[in-house]
Structure formats: C-alpha cells, structure tokens
Amino acid sequence: MSAPTKTARQPDREARAHAPDFQGLGLNFVGLVVGIAVWWALTASGAVGLPPPPDVARKFVELAANGQLATDITSSLARVLSGFLIGVILAIPVGFVMGWYKVARSLIEPYLQFFRMIPPLAIIPLAIVTMGIDETPKIFVIFLASFLASVVATYQGVISVDRTMINAARVLGAKDLTIFLRIVIPASTPFILVGVRIGLGSAWATLVAAELIAAQTGLGYRMQQAQLYYDLPTIFVSLITIGILGLAMDRLLLEIERRLTVWQERV
Template sequence: MLAKRLTQWLSGAVVPAAVLLLWQGVCSMGWVNEHVLPSPTAVVHKWVLYLLPLQTLEESGLPYWRWLLSGELLSDAAGSLYRVVVGFAVGAVLALPLGLLMGSSQRAYRMFNPITQVLRPIPPIAYIPLAILWFGLGNAPAIFLIAIGAFFPVLMNTIAGVRHVDGIYLRAARNLGAGQFTIFTRVILPAAVPYILTGVRIGIGTAFIVVIVAEMIAVNNGLGFRILEAREYFWSDKIIAGMVTIGLLGLAIDSAVNKLNNHLLRWHRGLEN
C-alpha cells in the first residue's frame, strides 16, 4: 500500500518538477526579465520571508508559538480561510434545503427555477458594488460574495441529485409500504448525496476564486489583498508566492473534501475498489 501511494505521488510530481526545472532554466539563462518572471528560487526565498515574522523572537518578546503564528503569510492565510469557510457555510446552508425542496417538489421547482436561472449566470464579481454599498468594507461584503459563489453549485447539484434518483428505487420503496417522508430520507437523500458532495467540492473551489477578488476590493488583509499590494510595488516574486499559497491551500482543502467524499460514499458502486 505504501509503495503504491509513493508511486502515485511520484508519477504526479513528474510534470510539476519538469515545469519548475524549465522555469528555473529559462530564468537562469536570462531569457526573461527577473522583475517580470522571477525564478522559482527567488519565489521560494520570498515565500519564506513572507512566512516568517518580521521581528526576531528576541525582539518580539513573545513565546515561540505566538511568534511563529505572527508571520504575515499565516495571518493572511488565516483571514482568507476564515472568509472561505464562513461564506461557503452560509451559501451551502441556504442552498441545500432549497435544492432538496426544488428537486423533490415540481411545484417548488416551477416557482423558484425562473429566478434561479436568471441569477445563476451573474458572476459574484458583478455584485461587488452592491456588496460594498450594502455592507461597507471588511469581512461582511467578502463573505456575502463568497456565499453567492458557493450557493449555486451546491443548489444545482442538489436539484440534479434529487431529480435523477432511479425510479426503480422509488417504486420499490412504495411497494414495500414506505411513506413519503421515509422515501425522502431513506431513498432520495442517500441517492442524492454523491451529487451534493460534488456540488460542495465545486462550491469550495468557487469560494476560493471569489475570496481573492473580494479581498482585492473590500478588505485590508488576506492573500488577495497581499497580492494586490505586491502588484502596486511590482513585487512579482511575492505575487507568485501568494498565488502558490492559494494553490496549496486549495489543494489541501480539496484533498480533505475528496477523502471525506470517499469515506461517506463507500457504499457507492463507483468507489467499491
């Protein structure tokens, strides 16, 4: 098992390693301006400086663990993660019951589907002026935008999951004497879970996209704010370091969600192996 995982990891690392080597080679030979495209080593150096606190441990007078957590990168990452988690939670909590209702009730679907289809194509970025007008600056408008971004992927996948339940299961449950509530909780909801979790995964990815844009506009900390600040001073190495941090955070959260999906869907025939 360990050898198999190691082989999978190595096979997945081949392309990134090749890209890094090519990138480093191009920069080392001077084919590109270092201010336009800094080398990977320069980005790693800036990332380390971005990670560590500005003050030394002696100057800060803080315990080691508090000094380590006072680094700019960790503070920005924590701020971005907080907004992603809260915004996604708000969007998902609103989308899940509405999606279950629209998927299971034709009347509810006819009532809410027109406005859903009108609002769904509008990108969350388009709400930025209204978000600032309604909520001012700070976390509130960012969380509002993230909630919108996460709402529709969860909603649409939940609707699809409920509406695509195999009719054989429903007829079998009715023949066995199951009531409407039992059919919904024991048949429809479990069958829709794979779709719902797919919507959750897409929604989290959308939340990360929206949080960066929101932080460039409405807040004064976070990874998006720091990337915008670096752009103003033409610190391209810090811009790329912030982008890499976003990618690593997204990868970590997506991997955690994927493991949760695999655990919850062990019964699913696509995951039997």
C-alpha cells in the same frame, strides 16, 4: 445468488476506498518536480519574465518569518470558510426542496438561473453600497459563488435518482420520509459532494476580488499591493499559497466523498 456476491465484494470496496494511493501520490510528486523544473528552465533562459523558484522561495521565507504570511492566510481562510460553509449549508436543503417538490422548483428555479447568469464579481458594487466595507460584503460574495454551484448540483442529484427505486419503495409501503432518507439522500450524495467541491473552487476563485473591498489583510489583498510595486515574488507566494490551501481542502473533501460513497464502483 447476487446478494452473497454483493456482500463479498463490499469489504473489498471499503478496503480500496480507505487504502492510500501510493502510485497516485508518487505521480503527483513527479508532476510537481517536472513543473518546477520547467518553470526554472523558462526563467533561466529568459523566455518569460517571471521570477525564478529561488526568488519565490526566499520571499516565502521572508513573509513567513515576519508573520505577514500567517496573518494573510488566517484572514483569507476565515473569509473563504465562512462564505463557503454558509453557502453549502443553505444550498443543500434548497436543492433538496427544489428536486423533491415541483411547485418549489417552479418557484425557485427562475431566480436561481437568473443569479447564475450574473458573475458574483458583478455583485461587489451592490454589496459595498448595501453592506458597507467590513467583512460582511466579502463573505457574502464568496457565499453567493459557493451557494449557486452547490444548489445546482444538489438539485440535479435529486432529480437524477432512479424513479424505479422510488416507485418500488412506494409499492412496498414506504412513506415519503423513508424514501427521502433511505433512497434520495444516499443516491444524491455523489452529486452533492461534487457540487461542494465546485463550490469550494468558486469560493477561492472569488476571494481575490472579494478582498478588493477595503481589505487590510489577506492573500488577495497582498497580491493587489504587490502589483502596485511590481513585486512578482510576493504575487507568486500568494498565488502558490492559495493553490496549496485550495488543493488541501479539495483533497479533504475527496476523501470524505470516498468514505461516504464506498458503494460506488471506482476506476
């Protein structure tokens, strides 16, 4: 009797997963409006020494009109995407190997935990000395931040798979490859996608420091230049742009997660 019930519920779950959340979007908009209103009120009252929203908006239009903002966005996106994608592509197989093979886990985990304790920003001096001052060290630092977050989540996903399902599959005659493809990977997918989202956040968080390495363009570089002249509107434009780009990419990953894990119960 349980199988028909599960089958009947599946279309409902898929419909809920693919349906737009208008209530959530509405609340997001309300939160945005309230946040801007509070920011404007605080700057108007002189309670904080920050630029008001109109000044930031004018600076945004100015930087967009002269092409500087587009150049900075392109440079920063190229660095973040390169480091992030390389990190995730390498982290997922390494995490699977660590979770599936105890020998590999014992060999790799000490190095993994060691490097996790070292902030990626602390690697910058070493990266400059060994890789120069071109794009390679910038991408490497971002890669390291993304890799460490993603590999731990993947590894945790593999070791968290219900052993009962694996043992049942073996009793039914399934080979290791079949178990890995049909049980381990699907059950690990939510962990992997959470790790990918955390890795994306780590990549953006590392961007500003990575662009300390002799950059000539980029949102982080623009913030550092604006700091020298106490140009707060430019700093705010770069901060807000990083936040918007990061949020858009995170929402894209969240949508991918919903489509790949429609079998999960969601609140």
